Amino acid sequence: MKSVTKYSTELPKHMVLRKINLNILIGISDEDPFLLLEDTICNEDELLTHAKLKKNMQLIEAVHLNRFISAFWMGDFAKAMESSKLMAELPSSKMPKIQTLYYTCYRGIAAYQLYRGGNGEHFLTEGNEVLSKVQSWRKMCKHVENKLLLLQAEYFASQCNRASAIEKYGASISAARDHGFVHEQGLAYEVSFVFVLVHLFVTPNLNASLNRI
Numbered sequence: 001m002k003s004v005t006k007y008s009t010e011l012p013k014h015m016v017l018r019k020i021n022l023n024i025l026i027g028i029s030d031e032d033p034f035l036l037l038e039d040t041i042c043n044e045d046e047l048l049t050h051a052k053l054k055k056n057m058q059l060i061e062a063v064h065l066n067r068f069i070s071a072f073w074m075g076d077f078a079k080a081m082e083s084s085k086l087m088a089e090l091p092s093s094k095m096p097k098i099q100t101l102y103y104t105c106y107r108g109i110a111a112y113q114l115y116r117g118g119n120g121e122h123f124l125t126e127g128n129e130v131l132s133k134v135q136s137w138r139k140m141c142k143h144v145e146n147k148l149l150l151l152q153a154e155y156f157a158s159q160c161n162r163a164s165a166i167e168k169y170g171a172s173i174s175a176a177r178d179h180g181f182v183h184e185q186g187l188a189y190e191v192s193f194v195f196v197l198v199h200l201f202v203t204p205n206l207n208a209s210l211n212r213i
Contacts, residue, residue, distance in 0.1 A: 010056065010058075010059060012036050012037060013037065013041070013047060013050075013051075013059060014059070014062055015036060016033045016034055016036055016037060016041075016047070017044075017047075017062055017063065017066040018066075019033035019036070020033050020044065020066060020070070021066050021069055021070050024070045024073075024074065025070070025073055025074075034047075044063065044066075044067075047059075047063060048060065048063045051063060057090060057091065057092040058092060060090060060092075061087060061090050061092050061093060064083045064086045064087045064090075065083075065087060065099060065103060067079075067080075067083040068080050068083035068084055068087065068103065068106075068107075069103075069106070071083060072106045072109075072110055077110040077113045077114050077117075078114060078119070080106070080107075080110045081107070081110055081111070081114065081123075084103075084107050084110075087103075101137070101144065101147075104130055104133060104134065105130070105134060105144075105147040105150070105151065107126075107130060108126070108127050108129075108130030108131060108134070108151050108154070109127075109150065109151065109154055109187075109191065111123045111124070111126040111127035111130065112124070112127040112151075112154035112155065112157070112158050113154070113191075115127060115158055116157065116158055124158060127151070127154065127155065127158065128155065130151065131148075131151045131152065131155055134147060134148045134151055135148060143179060145175045145179070146172050146173075146175035146176035146179060146181060146184055146185075146188070147172075147184065149168050149169075149171045149172035149175055150168070150169070150172040150184070150187070150188050150191070152168045152172075153165050153166075153167075153168035153169040153171075153172055153188075153191075153192070154191070156168060157195050162199065165195060166192070166196075169188055169191070169192035169195070170192075172184075172188040173185055173188045173189060173192070176188055
């Protein structure tokens with residue numbers, strides 16, 4: 001009974017985090033999700049402080065994960081990786097969870113993007129470590145196929161292998177579409193076209209590849 005009561009009191013805090021994330025992603029700025037908590041906690045920093053005082057590791061991790069996801073989808077990869085480091089320091093981060101799959105793949109993409117942005121070789125190493133991990137997951141779960149293909153595309157992009165990168169981007173888009181992962185299909189489209197625009201190497205072969213996607 002005590003565990004049920006604790007869950008019921010903590011659930012609104014997790015609901016607030018999800019609402020914050022949703023509002024950021026769809027551009028709602030005139031709504032305060034913390035009204036749900038009836039003025040007991042007024043912002044995300046206060047929520048994190050509350051979680052630390054209560055030694056609520058699940059809520060602490062949820063705050064950092066929420067910040068990571070929001071930063072990642074808004075393209076702020078440096079900020080996303082800062083939240084990633086804070087999550088990695090938590091003992092609870094070692095426990096397998098469904099969100100670990102998404103978090104890990106997105107962290108790999110962020111690492112490759114930061115490497116190509118000139119932020120250090122260590123990001124290439126981190127991206128490669130994630131790629132290796134997702135390759136092992138693919139042997140057990142076919143639903144990570146589009147994520148693996150996207151990470152492979154990012155790897156080839158980081159190696160300046162343009163043809164292979166475009167091929168893997170296209171394959172990732174197709175796999176995401178086939179599995180019904182619309183958000184990750186959009187992600188693959190976005191990073192592939194950014195790669196094209198940055199390198200400005202539009203050729204007849206490239207156009208043909210993109211037209212087939």
